[in-house]
Amino acid sequence: MSRIPFRRTLLAVGFAVGASLAAYGATQAASVADLLAQGALAPQAPALLGPITSAGRVGWECKPERAAAAKGSHEAELPPPDPSPLP
Amino acid sequence: MAVALAAIAASAPAGAQVYAPGTPAPRTTSVPAMRALATAREVEERFRIGLQDQATGKWSASALEFARIVQLHPPEPKGSTAFYDLGIAYAHLDRNAEAATAFRSAIQIDREFLAAMANLISVDIATGNLQDARSVADRYIALAPDSARAVYSRGIVALQAGDASTARSDFGKLLSLDPAYAVAHYGLALAEERLMQYPEAERELRTALTLAPNYARAEFALGVVLLAQARRGQAREAFARACQLSTGDPALSNLAASMRDSITR
Numbered sequence: 001m002s003r004i005p006f007r008r009t010l011l012a013v014g015f016a017v018g019a020s021l022a023a024y025g026a027t028q029a030a031s032v033a034d035l036l037a038q039g040a041l042a043p044q045a046p047a048l049l050g051p052i053t054s055a056g057r058v059g060w061e062c063k064p065e066r067a068a069a070a071k072g073s074h075e076a077e078l079p080p081p082d083p084s085p086l087p
Numbered sequence: 088m089a090v091a092l093a094a095i096a097a098s099a100p101a102g103a104q105v106y107a108p109g110t111p112a113p114r115t116t117s118v119p120a121m122r123a124l125a126t127a128r129e130v131e132e133r134f135r136i137g138l139q140d141q142a143t144g145k146w147s148a149s150a151l152e153f154a155r156i157v158q159l160h161p162p163e164p165k166g167s168t169a170f171y172d173l174g175i176a177y178a179h180l181d182r183n184a185e186a187a188t189a190f191r192s193a194i195q196i197d198r199e200f201l202a203a204m205a206n207l208i209s210v211d212i213a214t215g216n217l218q219d220a221r222s223v224a225d226r227y228i229a230l231a232p233d234s235a236r237a238v239y240s241r242g243i244v245a246l247q248a249g250d251a252s253t254a255r256s257d258f259g260k261l262l263s264l265d266p267a268y269a270v271a272h273y274g275l276a277l278a279e280e281r282l283m284q285y286p287e288a289e290r291e292l293r294t295a296l297t298l299a300p301n302y303a304r305a306e307f308a309l310g311v312v313l314l315a316q317a318r319r320g321q322a323r324e325a326f327a328r329a330c331q332l333s334t335g336d337p338a339l340s341n342l343a344a345s346m347r348d349s350i351t352r
Contacts, residue, residue: 041277041304041307041308042243042246042247042274042277043239043242043243043246043270043273043274043277044243045208045209045212045213045240045243046205046209046236046239046240047209048175048178048179048206048209048210049202049205049206050175051138051141051171051172051175052168052171052172052202053134053138053168054130054131054134054135054164054165054168055164056163056164056165056167056168057164057167057168057171057197057200057201057202058164062202064202064205065200065201065202067202067205067236068201068202068204068205068231068234068236068237069201069231069233069234070234070235070236071233071234071235071264071265072235072264072265073235073239073261073264073265073268073270073271075235076234076235076236076239077236078235078236078239078268078270079270080270080299081269081270081273081295081298081299081301081302081304081305082301082302082303082304082333082336
């Protein structure tokens with residue numbers, strides 16, 4: 001999956017913020033909350049679950065299907081909090 | 088002695104070592120049956136090679152193997168599994184539309200295939216197809232209401248689509264499943280912020296930062312929430328910390344620096 005569009009979006013958002021700050025001053029800085037509203041800073045989507053053998057998804061051996069049903073974030077292979085770069 | 092040994096050898100039954108065949112020899116002369124056996128063998132071999140290719144990052148080669156398998160229409164669970172593995176190969180090749188189609192085909196064959204739903208949502212989010220992602224996520228949660236990945240995925244989709252109430256509900260559910268997951272606190276905070284529940288958002292962000300002190304995005308969001316409450320000095324400090332924490336992430340670092348510098352003391 002391409003990570004480039006998201007980074008471009010964020011960079012574009014960064015420029016937009018800078019421009020808006022220059023134009024309207026710091027009192028308008030709260031409008032940056034709109035960035036959050038637009039989902040630009042939403043948590044990243046989970047990475048793909050891994051491949052499955054010809055035996056199929058049913059059974060304890062199928063790790064991806066177990067991850068898909070797991071209750072814990074680690075077992076579900078959900079992303080960790082950054083400091084890793086934004087996707 | 089030699090005579091005795093010769094006598095023993097002569098009396099022992101002479102027989103060749105027998106090896107069990109890996110796959111039983113076909114016991115039929117029926118052409119359709121033999122063709123079916125050959126196809127089944129081909130499917131197994133292509134699965135083996137395709138998975139080996141994925142393990143070594145040969146995504147194009149892997150896609151060819153799984154594309155051939157689905158053409159052979161193998162019985163379940165091989166059919167849905169081949170579509171699933173094909174989707175993974177396409178996603179790694181940035182052929183996201185084809186990946187989504189492959190995952191959808193897997194789900195169409197096996198309507199409770201959770202891993203395929205999970206991957207389809209990830210691909211849909213990457214391509215910005217939030218409508219489909221939401222519809223799949225709804226089904227995913229209906230089938231597995233206690234799945235961390237299901238509620239997390241729908242929470243993200245809801246946030247991006249502007250449905251803060253659903254996002255709040257989903258990240259709240261995720262926290263009931265895994266209270267120590269900092270990202271869930273962060274997601275819940277974003278939903279609260281959108282609902283203008285700033286004290287709740289601040290509480291969640293501070294919890295996220297307690298669990299993960301280097302969480303740059305949470306620090307940045309905290310700055311936004313503090314600013315919304317007109318706590319400019321604290322907001323500036325939060326943006327400054329976000330800037331420091333995101334040194335490996337130029338986009339976020341620049342954004343945080345812009346925010347920090349825009350706030351006059």
